[in-house]
Amino acid sequence: MNAGPHNWTSFKEFHVNFQPDHNANTILIKPEFFNEVNDGARVTLTFHFWSGTQIAYHVTKTGSTVTGTTS
Known part of the structure; x- marks a missing residue:
């Protein structure tokens, strides 16, 4: 399952959901x-460059609160 807006796709909208x-x-x-x-969701x-x-x-x-780590 994909997270965030438009969860029918794994691609999120540039400058709306993320930006460099x-x-x-x-x-x-x-x-x-x-x-x-969803609360508690990991x-x-x-990111593809x-x-x-x-x-x-x-x-x-x-x-x-949002926490994050790299792999």
Whole structure:
């Protein structure tokens, strides 16, 4: 099952659910994504980059708190 908005697809909308911050070298996952994640759910996000690199990141939402770790 896919998490977040439009759970019928694993692809999330760029700049609506996430966006890169090139200056900080980070990816911001926006509240719009987490508004539709079930409380207590552990979600695995896989980021695919033009270089071919893939990074898996695990997030867990508990109430209004979100924690995350890399694989």
